[in-house]
Amino acid sequence: MPLRIDILTLFPEAFPAMLSSSIVGRAISQGLVEVFVHDIRAWATGGHRKVDDRPFGGGPGMVFMCEPLTAAVEAVEAMDPRQSLRILLSPSGIPFTQSHARANANASRLLLICGHYEGIDERAIEELALQEFSIGDFVLSGGEIPALAIVDAVTRLIPGALGHQESAAQDSFSIAGPSGELLLDCPHYTRPREWRGRTVPDVLLSGDHEAIAAWRREESIQRTHQRRPDLASEALPGPPSHERNPS
Secondary structure (H helix, E strand, O other), X not given: OOEEEEEEEOOHHHOXXXXXXXXXXXXXXXXXXXXXXXXXXXXXXXXXXXXXXXXXXXXOOOEEOHHHHHHHHHHHHOOOOOOOEEEEEEXXXXXXXXXXXXXXXXXXXXXXXXXXXXXXXXXXXXXXXXXXXXXXXXXXXOOHHHHHHHHHHHHOXXXXXXXXXXXXXXXXXXXXXXXXXXXXXXXXXXXXXXXXOEEOOHHHHOOOHHHHHHXXXXXXXXXXXXXXXXXXXXXXXXXXXXXXXXX
């Protein structure tokens, strides 16, 4: 049975060209892998199919709400009895490496969630036990490009996808912390305040902006140390020398 990959996105129109091209397109046409793209808004409620809301604690941007995403995941997973490996594409994830690609190529089913907005309500991430992966230390407008990157990286490792059996074996592999090191983003939350027994941290409902800022910073530090200890020695780059003292 071929590997099944389900992609959950707000922009399904971003995928057809790439999924019908090159190695991935050939692998799909040969039945080596199945890729299905699903529009998350199909599981949103209300006339406007709203999937985001303002973040608790204030700040810029919008946060992806729990229920539309969770409903989409649960519905898509019910389409096939095989258990899926749930992956969220996020700048706060651990680096996706070739070893991850090899492991995923041996799975029976992958479910790739394309993150968007300021982030996804942390409770949905916890409830769904999502594995968060990043394709690099930079921020994109959404998870569609990373999802395509993972589909490509995984598909080319499936036997028969490449022209030569051994081709894959020859492949090559900003918030500042207390010491200027790079930090990952903190958890995000939005309405409702309580969801499936999970509540928003009290500090985000306090209206105390200094306390909120301190909480977010501490969460960022802890998350970075837990997920990317290699960033501890990497400081934020300063502006070019001609911009340091503008006249």
